[in-house]
Amino acid sequence: MTRIFLAICLITSVFFSFACVQKGGDANSTGATGDTIKVGVYGDLTGQTSSFGQSTKNGVQLAVDEINAAGGVNGKKITLVVEDDQGRPEQAKTVISKLINQDKVQAVLGEVASSNSLAAAPVAQEAHIPMITPSSTNPKVTEVGDYISRVCFIDPFQGSVMAKFAANTLKAKTAAIIGDVQSDYSKGLTEFFTQEFTKQGGKIVAEQKYAQTDPDFKAQLTAIRNSNPDVIYIPGYYGQVAIIAKQARELGMNMPLLGGDGWDSPELWKLGGDALKNAYISNHYSAENPAPEIQNFVKNYQAKFGVVPDSLAALAYDAAKVLADAIKRAGGTDSAKLKEAINQTKDFAGVTGRITLDGSRNAVKPAVVLELNPSASKFNYKETIYPEGMTPPATTGSTNTNSNSNMNSTAATNTNTNAVTSNANATK
């Protein structure tokens, strides 16, 4: 008798938890009718990198709220359907199928991690549903097909930015790399950093890999310590890099640590603390930029969610705005027309810079280098690096890029024009 009772309890609780998940996922989609545009958002809301998914969701939410408050797009309101993929590629594929086939969304925004976007993109491509990834930087993501685009720069540029910065600003001659073996993002950055750093006359003296599940990273770090590099490049996600930084300092390795946008999370400070001194990352925007449209965004985001938006939130905000703009230009959500409109996005003024999609549906934008400031838990603006062929705007007059002369006096004298060789198409 007790056994039956226990079994019933268990079954009910299982159903109950499903019910909760369902409810969370569909909360925003109720009442979707013919006069609304359904947009799917998917990301890691509960997994290892859940701060990425939460920021993305919030950024999109803010953009959509603003659009709807202003009367929607072509008179139609946008409704969001949010799905959680727990940061797992196979799950990303499942939830995007659900969004497209069950919820019948007209466009999809997501994912952050390139490995997850790569798993999901073929589903969108096959169903001919436009997908804009706000922040997946691996070049392979948009190579999946013409329905996949992004509003961020790609790893060949991001990796070369850090290599340039290491060689020119930090005057590093030797570098070591410790990368995440499971992530396409990390693999891409490792490759392009190596390429550019060698070209700049530097030498990669050690390369190590870690798995996200490794119980500690001291083995890899000890192996790197032997070669005594000037800088260590750590292309990874915040959960691991914070601990790597901590253990590197414990081993007496006090050289500068370099990273990418995967470090950008409020959680980073709690995990890494003081070990994050003397570290720099490449990123999409700086929340310190005094340009009014950026400060406006930061203020509205903070009012709504209580935290300073990280670059993932800013990119998600831009992605949603770009999508809305494309729907307006396409005159509706006919998928072929919408795809064309997205791909023709030109000079769109976003908070992360002017967005123009190139022939491979990648945004060509400058990157900022930020210095980590663990005592204030924030990123300090250091310099802006432009892709080759893009001229930095005049420092007078506020622009969307981060080269405002008021921001940082040293940055202004640096002229900020480290043009970086853009090998955007070299990875085919």
Added chain:
Amino acid sequence: MDTFVQQLINGLTIGSIYALIALGYTMVYGILRLINFAHGDIYMVGAYAGFILATSLGFAQNPSVFGFIVTLIGSMVIAAAIGMAIERFAYRPVRRYSKMTTLITAIGMSLLIEYLFVFIFGGTPKPFPQLLPNENIRLFGEATISTSQILIFVVSILLMVLLQWIIYKTKIGKAMRAVSFNLNSAKLMGINTDFVIAFTFALGSALAAAGGVLTAQYNPKIEPLMGIITGLKAFVAAVLGGIGNIPGAVLGGLLIGAAETLVVGYGQYVGIPSTYRDAVAFAILILVLLIRPAGLLGSNVQEKV
């Protein structure tokens, strides 16, 4: 030389953690012939229990030796209670069915704990508070050892000695040995086998929780799925040493820890990239099972039919 010593220290640190967890696998197997797949998750539960204790009792703000000891013992007690509860409500009801039933229950239990914690705490890694000041002591050359590493060695050795004492010098230890020898005969001799089994689960879970808190001190990041790979490697350590054999579990744990660290440090010179860290543990397992099926210290007993 100093690099080698450093790698050895790193390896033995993780090895000690594997050993602490492996003890739980091996004790439960010794008594019930059950591989308790939820054991790795108890290690995670222990780390979370420590996290909750340390933050709610205020030890996170003012680190002290007292705070650390309370957190360590508190989380061991909580994990012991959870281990006993799992045995009572999940394994005992199905114990009289086939071994396979219990095994599947254990796998289900493991998934239940993992995703219950994801549901409650979220999957994002949480920073574990520093309960004791962490300093680095220079041994010689560039070789250093941190206080959290010393702590892992000292506490795990103490716990292992304590375990030996419980098993060989106390009445309950004698009962445990009797049950592991033959459960039914032990029952006939008037031993309360249900109690002995529950006690074994409590003991194993407490050791795993200690491992969880010590790891969290060393690598201050906890997340709900941290027990999967670590638990699996501890299981390999238990099998490697000879499952059911307590010194074997310790030896196996230290060997696996040292082996994977040395692979990262020196594997590249012999053509094994550092990414093979995890694969090496399992490769060693396969090799040992081929050569000595009972494990390094396991006695080769013919299965009675």
